[in-house]
Each structure stands twice: as structure tokens, then as C-alpha cells.
Amino acid sequence: MPEFSKQAQDAARAMREVFAATPLQRNDHLSARYDAEIWLKREDLSPVRSYKIRGAFNAMRKALAEAPDQRVFVCASAGNHAQGVAWVCRHFGVRGVIFMPVTTPQQKIEKTRVFGGDCVEIRLTGDYFDTALAAAQTYCAEVGAHFLSPFDDRDVIEGQASVAVELIEELPRPPDLVILPVGGGGLAAGVVQYLQEVSPRTMIRFVEPKGGASLSAALEAGRPVTLPQVDSFVDGAAVARIGSLTFEVLSNVPRRHVLLAPEDRICVTMLEMLNIEGIVLEPAGALAVDALPELADQIAGKTVVCLTSGGNFDFERLPEVKERAQRYNGVKKYMVLRMPQRPGALRDFLQLLGPDDDIARFEYLKKSARNFGSVLIGIETTHAENFRTLFKKLDAAGFAYRDITDDELLSQFML
Structure with a gap:
């Protein structure tokens, strides 16, 4: 078995000791609409309501195996990675210092405190993720802590690949298509590597917010570039620069395989999933489902997995979501x-x-x-x-x- 897929499977097995695999559910509503077998990989039902717990767990597990005396871990996050790190810090009994943008939804800040308890300290810094990231890396160097990247780390990428391990195990046969949200690229890089080794015939499509299209910009330039401006509405995927390590894996992705989701259209998808299916998705968590209309002519009769990457939605934002959805629908x-x-x-x-x-x-x-x-x-x-x-x-x-x-x-x- 190729090296990466074995490591991803090992990571998935280690996770079973602390949390169950997330459900893979056939969605009748979407399947009927698109005349396809539409399955949702419900990462919004993980212990921290996003897939980020996977990379954080795997990276911390490996770091502690190599250096058992390491007691301080630092991260930067717009919310979901922070919650994953907080949960894992409490699990391993280590201290975490978490840097978050000031603009992070209050719901995510409070949940991070709940998951980490006395093991974590939260520092709100800057308006955007990249500002918080720089502050976290500076602090980490000053105190000699271990930095847990939200995406640009091989162990984190390996941990995120456990999503693919589970969905391949849960389906009776490999899917024809997997639709992935993209922010910094950790999830996409992990799933791509695993499927290339285990299910090479499975097609992959990528979706990123129109106001934070860092993968598209990198593919256009042939290297990671920093976006001059980012719309922070899709806070779980609004990253100004895709990771260097993640782009090494994604650099050969055809540009046409990357779809851009308008922020207002994402609001329509969020409301539809809430009102019809009773599924609470944050903006980033709705990206994969939001791409289905653009792929409608390609997926009829096929088995499609949409990864719903997170459900950490602050309902105080619901009026804004409704407003934007109404405006998009005219x-x-x-x-x-x-x-x-x-x-x-x-x-x-x-x-x-x-x-x-x-x-x-x-x-x-x-x-x-x-x-x-x-x-x-x-x-x-x-x-x-x-x-x-x-x-x-x-x-x-x-x-x-x-x-x-x-x-x-x-x-x-x-x-």
C-alpha cells in the first residue's frame, strides 16, 4: 500500500479511540433534484462540528509521540481549527494558546472556550486570519511552543485525509465524484492524495468562496499568491493565501475543476438546507452543496459525495443570511x-x-x-x-x- 494512504488509515484508526466516524448520509431531497445519488459526508456532526478536529488530533498525536515533554501548542484560526485544537488540547492534557481574528463569530469563540476549558487561552488579534497567523507564529517562536498549522502541515493534511478513508469504507463502491470545499487547502490536499492512491477513478471538484479564491489565484499564477482583499463572510474558508504544502498537491488541478461560489448564493443554500433538511451549515460548510447546480448536467445517474465541512453557525447571523439570499434570488x-x-x-x-x-x-x-x-x-x-x-x-x-x-x-x- 502506498505510504500516504497507509498513514491516513493509521490516523483514522487512532481517531476511533476518541471519537466516532462522522455519518455518510444519502440525501433524498438533493438526489431527487439532480437525478443522482447525492451523499453528504457530515463533518458538521463531528465532536467540534467541523473536520478540523482530525488534522489537529493527528498533528498533536504525532508531536507528543516524538516529544512527550512538549506541553504548549499554539495555533491561529478563524474558528473551526481553534475548536479542534482546543478539544484535542483538553484530551491530551496540554496547554493551548489560540490566536483568532477579532471578526471571528462569537459563537465560535465561546465554543472554543467550552471545548478547551482551562487548557486553552484565546487571544483575539487583527481583522483577518492572516494577521492572527503572523501573531501566532511570532509568539510561538518567542516561547518555544509547537505550532499547529490549520492547513499547511503534513501531519494536519494526513489527518484531514481520514475523511476520505471513512467515506470509501462507508460506501458500497467508490463514488464517481467528490466535491470539496477549499480554504487553505489542507482538506483538499489530504483527500486528493488518498483518492489518487485508493480510488483513482473518482473525480474531484473543488469549491471556494468567490471572495476568497486563493486556490484559483495560485493556479493562475503557478504559485501561492496573497489575495489583495478577502470577503470574510465565508469565515471558515476565507483565506488570503493557500498553503505552500497544500499547493504542492493541488498545483496540477485543472482550473476548470475549481468552482467559485458567490457569497449571496451560499446563503440561499444555507437556508434551503436548514428549512428543508433541518441541517445547520456554516457558510464554508455549505460550499460543496452550493456547487451542485453548476454540476447538474454532469452528475445525473452518478454517485456524488458532498463534504459538509462545518456547522458552527451563529444564529445571530441568520437575518444577514436571509437578506443576502433574498437579494441573490432577486x-x-x-x-x-x-x-x-x-x-x-x-x-x-x-x-x-x-x-x-x-x-x-x-x-x-x-x-x-x-x-x-x-x-x-x-x-x-x-x-x-x-x-x-x-x-x-x-x-x-x-x-x-x-x-x-x-x-x-x-x-x-x-x-
Whole structure:
């Protein structure tokens, strides 16, 4: 047996001593929609609700085997790796110092504290993962601790590969396609290496958030590059630079095999999985499922595994997710309306609304002229085509307006 697959299997066996394999579940709803056998590898049901516990456990297990006196471990994480490290620190009885971006959802911070207990110290540093990473590496060098990379470490990659070990064991035959989320690349690198050795006919597709496409950028440049800007909404996969070690494995991935998921579309997928299936997924955890519509013409009749990588979702974010999903589906829009300053003008506007149109926001901004004022209006409706009817009515009535729903600059300041 090739070296890597044996090590991944050894890692999976060691994990069974402390937590069970995550379920591989056939999803009837998705299978019917895409005329395929769609299975979900439920990493959102691990002890820390993400696959990150695997790499953390394997790396710490190996580090302690080589240096039993090592008592301090350091990591940087946007949340899920932190929880995995915290859980494993408590399991092995060692001290962990965990650096997290200030923007990390509060739910992930609190869960990290719960999983680590007295064994961990949390330090909030910077707005983005890469800032926290630099601070963690500096601290680690100063105190001589062992650094646990979230992805760019061979033992972590090997641990993440245990996902593939389990899904191959759990299915009656190897899948035709596995869909993987990509952040720093640790999971993807591990699964790719294992499947290449054990199930080379299984195809793999990769999904990364559109606002954090570090793998795509690296494939384009032929080397890891740092993205100038990252959208942190998909916090579990919003990494500005893919790992060097992970890219060594992924450098031959065809560019067309990497799909980009718009952040607002991910919100649609999250709500669908919650409302229809009762499955709570964080944005990164929904990436693989979110790619299915783009692959619909390729997967009919095939066995497909989507890796739902995490379920650490802070429900305080649910209104934002709903809002973004509505905007993506075209059933909620914002506009700036030039409202005449005369009696009856507002009534005239309201009479143009259809029976399914609802005003979600109404705010006078300022008087733009003596006889007119600017109004910010948010409207929700049931079907996107209702807005075409409304806009025709506004045009016919002589109302001046501007749709700012997709104007990122104006939305940033006004919504």
C-alpha cells in the first residue's frame, strides 16, 4: 500500500479511540433534484462540528509521540481549527494558546472556550486570519511552543485525509465524484492524495468562496499568491493565501475543476438546507452543496459525495443570511427614489406597489431640491419578476429612481 494512504488509515484508526466516524448520509431531497445519488459526508456532526478536529488530533498525536515533554501548542484560526485544537488540547492534557481574528463569530469563540476549558487561552488579534497567523507564529517562536498549522502541515493534511478513508469504507463502491470545499487547502490536499492512491477513478471538484479564491489565484499564477482583499463572510474558508504544502498537491488541478461560489448564493443554500433538511451549515460548510447546480448536467445517474465541512453557525447571523439570499434570488431590492415634496406623492407611490410587494425599509435621506427629496426604500416581494412590473409602473408615473441593490459601494454606506 502506498505510504500516504497507509498513514491516513493509521490516523483514522487512532481517531476511533476518541471519537466516532462522522455519518455518510444519502440525501433524498438533493438526489431527487439532480437525478443522482447525492451523499453528504457530515463533518458538521463531528465532536467540534467541523473536520478540523482530525488534522489537529493527528498533528498533536504525532508531536507528543516524538516529544512527550512538549506541553504548549499554539495555533491561529478563524474558528473551526481553534475548536479542534482546543478539544484535542483538553484530551491530551496540554496547554493551548489560540490566536483568532477579532471578526471571528462569537459563537465560535465561546465554543472554543467550552471545548478547551482551562487548557486553552484565546487571544483575539487583527481583522483577518492572516494577521492572527503572523501573531501566532511570532509568539510561538518567542516561547518555544509547537505550532499547529490549520492547513499547511503534513501531519494536519494526513489527518484531514481520514475523511476520505471513512467515506470509501462507508460506501458500497467508490463514488464517481467528490466535491470539496477549499480554504487553505489542507482538506483538499489530504483527500486528493488518498483518492489518487485508493480510488483513482473518482473525480474531484473543488469549491471556494468567490471572495476568497486563493486556490484559483495560485493556479493562475503557478504559485501561492496573497489575495489583495478577502470577503470574510465565508469565515471558515476565507483565506488570503493557500498553503505552500497544500499547493504542492493541488498545483496540477485543472482550473476548470475549481468552482467559485458567490457569497449571496451560499446563503440561499444555507437556508434551503436548514428549512428543508433541518441541517445547520456554516457558510464554508455549505460550499460543496452550493456547487451542485453548476454540476447538474454532469452528475445525473452518478454517485456524488458532498463534504459538509462545518456547522458552527451563529444564529445571530441568520437575518444577514436571509437578506443576502433574498437579494441573490432577486426578491428584495433597495432603491433611492426621488420623491416629489407635495401632498399625496407618497400615496401615489404606494398605489404602484403590487399585492405581493412589501416595504421593508423607508428612510428619508435629504432634500435634493426644493421640490424633491431622496428616499431610501427597501422592498420585498414573492417573485423576482414582480420588480419588472413595479419598475415599469414607476417609469410610467415619472418617478426617478436608482436600483442600488448590487452597487457595492453605495450598499456599503447605505444598507
